[in-house]
Amino acid sequence: MTSPQQTPKTVTSTARTLSIVTAVVGGGALLAVAFSSVFGPIQARISSLTDVGSTGPAANSINEPQVAWTDDTLSVPVDEVQSLRVDAEAVTFDLAFGDVENAELTVEYSATRGSGAEWSMHVEGRTLVAERLDGPNFGPNVGEERVKLVLPQWLSEDGGIAAELTVSAATLTAEGDFSELSAGVEAGKLKYSGSTPAIDLEVSGGKAQIDAGDVRTADIVVEAGDAQLAFTGDQPDSVDVEASVGKAVLELPKGAYRVEASAEVGAVDNQLTVDESSQHRVQASAEAARIVLRETSRG
Structure with a gap:
């Protein structure tokens, strides 16, 4: 009895070549997808940085991008x-x-x-x-x-x-x-000019520049940074300035003051007229900072 003819389990060279190509192409596609998922956002970010001036009027040159205002x-x-x-x-x-x-x-x-x-x-x-x-x-x-x-x-x-x-x-x-006026400066710069009877200022970094008239009371704390204050008008009743690190310069209207100053590593440079019986009190405390007290040169 003749057995049925079996299909040979061999692969021709052409079929083998097609299989290899298919595997390579498939692997390349998977690699491309992986590459895109990982590096796509980076490429998009680079494009956003380099594609300057693509919106709005064209720039005169690539080195002179147009500025868009919203x-x-x-x-x-x-x-x-x-x-x-x-x-x-x-x-x-x-x-x-x-x-x-x-x-x-x-x-x-x-x-x-x-x-x-x-x-x-x-x-x-x-x-x-x-x-x-x-x-x-x-x-x-x-x-x-x-x-x-x-x-x-x-x-x-x-x-x-x-x-x-x-x-x-x-x-x-x-x-x-x-x-x-209550102001806090953590970093950067504050500049104020006007009139206010009460000032509460804290500087923990950066710089504060205040020109104020008719100040009655002021509480100034400089943890770090620079504070420059100039008061005009009548003499203030009470001023407290405390500086840890940095510098504080306080200019007060002409007149006599009862000054209470203390310094550790820092220094208090008092150039005000001192009168222990004055009703206008200034208290200054410097740790590792410098405080300058002087008369204002402004009207």
């Missing part, structure tokens, strides 16, 4: 507002009073690509709050962010409103009269 303005009624709180973080912030009906906050962001952070302005109770909603933009589209807040002029009248300003890796410039 403008937005928020307007909030402030009829019941009695105080202000501003949190300035990684930004250039300008605060002033002007001929406006509502509080107006304008955000300008310049970058080769992308847009800036989101800002909010709203009223909490009777406090007007201006703050960043998200963190600073440190991505590939980072640019310069400028924020300007203009308040109605009447808010600075009759003593003005109370202000609380926080500066963190930012530059904040403020002009106007406040019923009291």
Whole structure:
């Protein structure tokens, strides 16, 4: 009995070649997928950094990218507002009073690509709050962010409103009269000019420059950094300045003061007229810092 013919279990050279090619191509495809998943985000980031000026008008050359500005303005009624709180973080912030009906906050962001952070302005109770909603933009589209807040002029009248300003890796410039000023500088720079009877300042990094009139009381703490304050008008009743590291320069209106000074590693340079019976008290304490007390040269 003849057995059925068996199909040979051999592979021709052509079939073997096709199998090898298929395996190589398949492996290459898998490798390409893996490469794309790992290096795709990096390539996208590099593209975003090098593809400058792809949005907006074309630049004159690749070394002169166009700058795109994104403008937005928020307007909030402030009829019941009695105080202000501003949190300035990684930004250039300008605060002033002007001929406006509502509080107006304008955000300008310049970058080769992308847009800036989101800002909010709203009223909490009777406090007007201006703050960043998200963190600073440190991505590939980072640019310069400028924020300007203009308040109605009447808010600075009759003593003005109370202000609380926080500066963190930012530059904040403020002009106007406040019923009291509380400011904290963690890094960056604060510059204020105006009139306020009470100042509470804490500098833990950066620099604070304050030119204020009609100050009655001042509490100044410099943990690190530089603070320069010049008071004009009548002599203040009480001034306390404490510096741990850095420097504090305090210029006071002409007159006699009851000065209480102490220093550890640092020094207190008192150039004021001293009268132990004076009703105007200045207390200065320096640890590893230098404090300078002198008469102001400003009117």
